[in-house]
Amino acid sequence: MVRVRFAPSPTGFLHIGGSRTALFNWLYARAQGGKFILRIEDTDVKRSKQEYLDEILDSLSWVGFNWDEIYYQSKRFEIYREVAERLLKDGKAYRASPLETDVEGAEDDAEADKKQEAVIFKVIQQKVSFKDLIHGDIVFDTGVIKDQVLIKSDGTPAYNFACVVDDAAMNINHVIRGDDHISNTPKQILIYQALNLPVPDFAHLPLILGKDGGRLSKRTGATAISDYRRMGYLPEALVNYLLLLGWSPGGNQEIIDIREAIKKFDIKDANKTAATFDMDKLNWINNQYIKTADTLELAAALEPFLKEQNLDVSGFGKDYLLSVIKLFQGRLGTLKDFPAWADFMFKDDFVIDEQAKEKHLSRDFSREFKLFAERLNALDPFDIVTIEKCFRDLLTELGLQSRELIHPVRVALTGKTIGPGLFEVLYYLGKERVSRRLLAWVKQ
């Protein structure tokens, strides 16, 4: 059975690159009917923080990468020491005194006392080769690798050692991780061999680059998954985008449901070229998902954004809210856009775009607005069709082009130049609010 793992370190938030690695591991496990194991690499006690751990677990749950088992390296220090002891006994490792600078640099004597001899692995010069599921055969000459620290002088295990001990103990048979670990692989294989443990298959995923071609960093855009959640991206959209970064379902398909992806995914089809993170395409995909989302579910997803931007919709019925969401659904790039774009549907002190006002309301529309308000108030079936007819009749009477009145009315009612069709806006706003807003522009 396939057993894969994702091994984040709680020394920072879950970022884009990490979640893509998690996605490919998770997908592969689900595609193969295997297990997806989460291993928290919190051996660096000083840098590991609870808030980071919480954020990582939270983000993984949000994107839906459910794990079958979870382990914490900080609870397994005894195991690493025992294994190191074995290597020592076999003469494959040796002890070395703690680094002078380390002891001297210790905060106080108590800390210095805790320092003990480190355990170092003897690297023997040889050719190590492995078959990478994505890259094919890779060969290293270990002559260029220094002896490796197994247990540091503070008693905690070094990364490459804890990783091997755990992958073996947890029966991980496919190690799927970032390209940056390729050069760690020969070091780890040496340890597997010294321990007489079966070497797993490796698959090294290309890195995700920022716009500047370098590593994705805060400078080149948001990196934490939780940031994207806050910016108003749907988890399905983010996952779909991440999936397209290094893998393609073929057949010119861009939008792919996760269940369909599970059926089609194979780690062997992953690309080997680094990909640049492109916000524009993410936005487009997010819009594709928002557009086709169930309106009721969208309403729930929108809640935190309404709250955050202080847009109170409680005074309106559920049906009204859903209608308004439907009106905007097709043009939303992110959920965050909604409160900003639809504010006029829920309050009278909506934001007025000064440029729009300047462009369309600089001349006096008292006569037109007053007439239109009166006509609308008298409309009996007040529906989209009759509203449009009423408006167009008025245009004919006044001898105006539709655009000459539509834009001013839109700005007066919504404060914006962009938005849903005007007649729909009129219908959902209702007679009372429409005439109040129009008459506000009428000079007495």
Add this chain to the structure above:
RNA sequence: GGCCCCAUCGUCUAGCCUGGUCUAGGACGAAUGGUUCUCAGCCAUUAAACACCGGUUCAAAUCCGGUUGGGGCUACCA
């Protein structure tokens, strides 16, 4: 510096393994036009790539070698 990885439109990619069907397909973005109401929505059109050099072959984006360029690693971080 040493070692390793990578190389198709600006970006994500299809094609590469199993050379000919590729005057290289799709998507994002861009530009242009349309949408008897706006666009950041919708529709249409256009521009846009096989890094370079050599080899193998009747034939190379596809196979091989080199060059160049980019990236990673080179910690008692993970």
